[in-house]
Amino acid sequence: MQDLATAEQKRVLILGAGFAGLNVAKGLADAPVNLTLVDRKNHHTFQPLLYQVALAVLSPADIAQPIRAILRSPNTEVLMDEVIAVDKDTRRVTLKSGTVLRYDYLVIATGSTHSYFGRDDWAALAPGLKTIEDALEIRRRVLLAFELAENEMQETGQHPALNFVIIGGGPTGVELAGSISDIAKLYMKSDFKHINPSTAQVTILEGSPHVLSMYPEDLQKKALEQLAGLGVNVRTNAHVTDVKPGYVMVGDEKIDSVVTLWAAGVQASPLGKLLGVETDRRGCVVVDGYLHPAGHEEIFICGDLAHVEIDGKQVPGVAQPAMQMGTYTAESIKHLLRGEPIKKTFHYFDKGDMATIGRKAAVARVAWPFKADLSGFPAWIAWLIVHIFFLIGFRNRLSVFRSWAYTYLFFEEGARLITGSQQLPGWQTHEAAATATPDEVSTKP
Amino acid sequence: MQDLATAEQKRVLILGAGFAGLNVAKGLADAPVNLTLVDRKNHHTFQPLLYQVALAVLSPADIAQPIRAILRSPNTEVLMDEVIAVDKDTRRVTLKSGTVLRYDYLVIATGSTHSYFGRDDWAALAPGLKTIEDALEIRRRVLLAFELAENEMQETGQHPALNFVIIGGGPTGVELAGSISDIAKLYMKSDFKHINPSTAQVTILEGSPHVLSMYPEDLQKKALEQLAGLGVNVRTNAHVTDVKPGYVMVGDEKIDSVVTLWAAGVQASPLGKLLGVETDRRGCVVVDGYLHPAGHEEIFICGDLAHVEIDGKQVPGVAQPAMQMGTYTAESIKHLLRGEPIKKTFHYFDKGDMATIGRKAAVARVAWPFKADLSGFPAWIAWLIVHIFFLIGFRNRLSVFRSWAYTYLFFEEGARLITGSQQLPGWQTHEAAATATPDEVSTKP
The missing domain is CATH 3.50.50.60 (FAD/NAD(P)-binding domain)
Known part of the structure; x- marks a missing residue:
């Protein structure tokens, strides 16, 4: 019954709320579609700063935001669930909870995970x-x-x-x-x-x-x-x-x-193989210039999961191309909704790459708006600015800025909390200590 | 050998880095003692705001600080370890790692834990x-x-x-x-x-x-x-x-x-019973007016672990008395170091109590600097001010203030992240769904 009310609207199903998936959803926020985004987590993670959570500079909430809080458009619904099957013929996706979702357009942007080269x-x-x-x-x-x-x-x-x-x-x-x-x-x-x-x-x-x-x-x-x-x-x-x-x-x-x-090692999300289309050695789905796997123009693969080659060169699995693929896919779907063919193939606009090495140390290959190779302090400053800019939400920008100011100016780390188990695998404690007699009591200097 | 260098200095051992333990350590920061504080965690937790971490308003790092970062005095060392035995006769405490620490003065401030009334x-x-x-x-x-x-x-x-x-x-x-x-x-x-x-x-x-x-x-x-x-x-x-x-x-x-x-239910930390002195029904150590357990003037019990009665009324197990016991104990130890007797017994200066109920809702029994019973919005404002004030560190105050401003003014919660397992004990999922045929596919409205 519910189906009738929205029978005219196409169903777009997005799997994954990384940079790619979010950009598809944002691009379609005003489109006349019924949009569902599924992610295993309730939050989007700003992965480029994840290592700063690991090393106690930032708190998880500084770089992660509830997906529901990001995607508030009335045409969009968010489900925290896991995909267990995709049926390309009947255009249905089955989730772990048992839910089955129909789609007219499917965007798979479930990214990549660690690969231990078979040594799990x-x-x-x-x-x-x-x-x-x-x-x-x-x-x-x-x-x-x-x-x-x-x-x-x-x-x-x-x-x-x-x-x-x-x-x-x-x-x-x-x-x-x-x-x-x-x-x-x-x-x-x-x-x-x-x-x-x-x-x-x-x-x-x-x-x-x-x-x-x-x-x-x-x-x-x-x-x-x-x-x-x-x-x-x-x-x-x-x-x-x-x-x-x-x-x-x-x-x-x-x-x-x-x-x-x-x-x-990094390997593609298992959804690539689950899909039953051509994948590369790391499990990434080989797609054409429109980000379609062969034979499926209703399916788009975005972000790290996509094996895209432009002029014989593979687009790297980092944030920038993922965002661009997301935006491109949203535009493509809008074309299709209007009954127009997709005119342009995906073009990766390379703005450069940057990696921090430590406080005041970084390297940056700037490709836009000018070309330059930076390193050391200038690269580090560029890195700070770019990453603050790309964080989602004013609140997070403010919070990260404040944390960085404290850490980098005052050498104080705000999130130095140990939670969970107090065991370390393989830690060699001094066994003798446990059986020490009172005479052998150790003292502090 | 190390012992000789500091033979003249008394050893003060503090167990627990809650409000009581921290205040003892701060009070003795400049005293001519060798001070060691042991806690199972690497951080002090500002417990009055813990429920705001639980309900996603604040991040853990907003209300917890590394103990090492709080206690930086040269006479103080911090160990992240657990107490497994106290020998009152030889004045030695054994830690889980095997370390044995001698003490001249022992402060036990390990607080309380949940009690499930025997139904663990x-x-x-x-x-x-x-x-x-x-x-x-x-x-x-x-x-x-x-x-x-x-x-x-x-x-x-x-x-x-x-x-x-x-x-x-x-x-x-x-x-x-x-x-x-x-x-x-x-x-x-x-x-x-x-x-x-x-x-x-x-x-x-x-x-x-x-x-x-x-x-x-x-x-x-x-x-x-x-x-x-x-x-x-x-x-x-x-x-x-x-x-x-x-x-x-x-x-x-x-x-x-x-x-x-x-x-x-709340019960005292097991250290109370481990000590082998008189405890009350909840395991709190019964102490005299100087916070000593009977017969041990070198031992002080502070905070929730202490059963202190003043004029026949038991001092409550909350933050204010814990802090005051800590400060009192530090002063007492300074007296003893100077060879003076402790003159005054512990006096609890009751400033009142407050509890929040929700946004803009609270109750406060103000006992100082004036007497008043507040409720609703005024109590809530009083609560906000007092709790910001007592947070440790300017950084945390700023961070909590900002988070509150966002939450209470803009109705946006910053820390709404689900981490860990996605199972809920006893959750009744709709079993039929798992075996649904494609015809029974559910749709969204």
């Missing part, structure tokens, strides 16, 4: 960074390592070396490495009596010959210099062969690690 | 509110209930009634009830397409004849009126006899509940 047992030992939950787990482990070291030192006068190992030397790996170095050397400087946090050693293990391989060579070099300046140890051509509690193996070499983080 | 199986079904983790769990459950109801409604056109049951009508129970009502009626008003969040029903089950029983009768009445105004259902003399997934039993009556919260 590594996941618990080396968390990656994709969700708020991931960020809080990384925060917990990194901060806890210092606390446990202080306890050990207080008791025995020694502690396991504070070696942090980051697997993967892409932007996320570099950001995590720089931030841990900042915490250890700047923000915790005077917080402990027994340990010296600045003795912490951060190592990046990168399998390829270069860190930040998507950047021009001169910026890679500048990034390496800045990492060296922070004391971060970078090892390229280092293929991790095993991850264990307390250490990592690179071939026959055992590298001790109190906290191991994963920033190496 | 209720804990998972009805979380209480003492820690940041508790607050996030309550937030998750409350927000998730609305999302699951929306899914059910979308699919089947009906959903389980959004009944929230709060067991306990003290300040925490009243605050939780009012906040859930605010979320449902004010902050989520236009967020859902299928459900009407304002149909949510909040019920307080209080075992005694009165809510807010520590307040004067006229304020209790005013509180009841304000709760009624918010649509909160208050049932007094309602003894909960069982808590089950999806419902609560009061005698033979079954009360449906999609989310049950616990604000009823």
Whole structure:
């Protein structure tokens, strides 16, 4: 019965509320459609700043917003649910709760997730960074390592070396490495009596010959210099062969690690394969210039999940192209609604790339509005401005700005909270202590 | 060897970094002592605002601060650890990590925890509110209930009634009830397409004849009126006899509940009993006028853990007396260090009590600087001012002020994030949906 009332309106179903999905929904906010967006989370996460939640500069609510609060258009409904099946023939999507949704146009923008290269047992030992939950787990482990070291030192006068190992030397790996170095050397400087946090050693293990391989060579070099300046140890051509509690193996070499983080592999959301169309090696859906998988002009694939090639070059899986694909898809659907064909294929307008390395350290390849390769302080300032600008909501911009001011000017981190378990996998406590006799009581200096 | 260097300095050991413990440490920041503070958490939690983290107004970092960042005095060290034994004879405390700490003066201020009256199986079904983790769990459950109801409604056109049951009508129970009502009626008003969040029903089950029983009768009445105004259902003399997934039993009556919260029983930290001295029925340590347990003038019990009677009246387990006991104990220890006896017994300077009920609704018994019973908007304003003032750190005050401004002026809640599991114990999903045939596909209006 309900169907009759809206029989004339086409149903647009968007899966995923990342940059791509949100931009589709925003683009169609005033369109004469019935729009449903489904996401597993109730919030959109501003992923470029997720590492700052992990390293205690920002709070989750600074970079995440309820999807319902972003998409308030009367034609839009939001469901917090998970997709378990897509039937392209009957144009129906089944959700975990049992709900079945019909669509006329389907936009799949469910992004990517970690890939442990088939070694899913590594996941618990080396968390990656994709969700708020991931960020809080990384925060917990990194901060806890210092606390446990202080306890050990207080008791025995020694502690396991504070070696942090980051697997993967892409932007996320570099950001995590720089931030841990900042915490250890700047923000915790005077917080402990027994340990010296600045003795912490951060190592990046990168399998390829270069860190930040998507950047021009001169910026890679500048990034390496800045990492060296922070004391971060970078090892390229280092293929991790095993991850264990307390250490990592690179071939026959055992590298001790109190906290191991994963920033190496990325694979497409499983929805790509579920769809039953052509996917690439990472599970991304191969699409044509209109972002359609072969044979399905009613389906659009946007963001990280899309394998798009323009002039033989693959569009990278980062925020800018995801947003642009979202906007493009919304426009395309509007054309189709008016009965017009889609005229232009998707064009990626490359404004550049940037990655922070630490406080006052960054690299930026600026492609628009002028061309320039920046590094160091200017790149860092550019990074700050761009990221504040792209945050959703005035409230979050204000909050992040205030947090950054405190952290970068006053060396005070606002979100240094350890929540959850107080265990660290593989932490080597001094066993003897538990059986110490009263005569062996340790004392503080 | 390390011992020699500081042999002249007395060792003060503080257990717990709540209001009491922190105030002892602050009071001794300049004293010629060797001070160690031990807490299980790395942060101090401003408990009076914890319910605002639970109900998504504030972020954890707004009301919690790293203990190390608060206590920066050179004579003070902080350990994140747990006490497992206290030996009063040899004056030694053993921590979970194995560390053994000697003390000359011991301050125990480990507060209180939930009491499920021996029914610990209720804990998972009805979380209480003492820690940041508790607050996030309550937030998750409350927000998730609305999302699951929306899914059910979308699919089947009906959903389980959004009944929230709060067991306990003290300040925490009243605050939780009012906040859930605010979320449902004010902050989520236009967020859902299928459900009407304002149909949510909040019920307080209080075992005694009165809510807010520590307040004067006229304020209790005013509180009841304000709760009624918010649509909160208050049932007094309602003894909960069982808590089950999806419902609560009061005698033979079954009360449906999609989310049950616990604000009823409080018991002292187990350290009271571990100490092997006289405790009261709730496990609080019975102390003399100097806050000593009988026969131990080197031990001070502060805050909720202390059973202190002044003129036959027990000092309540809230923030103000805890702070005052902390300050008093620091002064007492300074006297003892100078070889002087402690002259005055502890005196509780009662400034009053206040509890919020919702946006613009509160009760306040003001005892200082003037005597007055306030309720409604004036009480709420007084509450805002007092709580901003007592927050630790300018940064947090600013952050909370901003969040309140957004929430109370613009009806926008900043921290409405669901993290963790997407299951709710006892949630009655529409089973038929899972086996629906394509013909039975549900549609949106």
